[in-house]
Amino acid sequence: MQTIKVLKGISKRTVNTSLNFDDYMRCLTDSSTAIYSSFTTLQPKDFQMRTVRVTKKSLSPVCLKRYYCCAIHGLPFFSKEIDIFRETGQCPMCTKTFEEREAQLLEYLSREPASATDTE
Numbered sequence: 001m002q003t004i005k006v007l008k009g010i011s012k013r014t015v016n017t018s019l020n021f022d023d024y025m026r027c028l029t030d031s032s033t034a035i036y037s038s039f040t041t042l043q044p045k046d047f048q049m050r051t052v053r054v055t056k057k058s059l060s061p062v063c064l065k066r067y068y069c070c071a072i073h074g075l076p077f078f079s080k081e082i083d084i085f086r087e088t089g090q091c092p093m094c095t096k097t098f099e100e101r102e103a104q105l106l107e108y109l110s111r112e113p114a115s116a117t118d119t120e
């Protein structure tokens with residue numbers, strides 16, 4: 001199994017050299033951990049290119065764009081299905097509670113990697 005690390009707005013070199021799979025897992029499982037990365041990039045200023053040292057939040061456990069019913073499925077805010085979730089306590093898409101789905105996800109992530117059958 002090949003691990004592919006992708007982050008939006010962070011240089012590939014920084015992602016490949018300074019972040020590892022444990023950082024992603026720490027961010028998923030610990031709701032208070034955000035990871036920052038520093039890297040040098042080119043930016044134009046007054047019509048001249050300059051090298052600038054940038055520090056950005058690269059991994060964050062908080063997603064403010066969706067309402068999460070379980071560890072996987074999220075709904076857009078103001079969706080009517082959020083009311084269903086609040087009444088029943090079960091995700092409308094997989095009918096599991098948040099804790100059941102989180103336990104299932106952690107169990108899946110802790111498995112041994114599959115043998116080389118992935119296609120890339």
Ligand SMILES: [Zn+2]
Pocket residue numbers: 069070071072073091092093094095096101
């Ligand atoms: Zn779900």
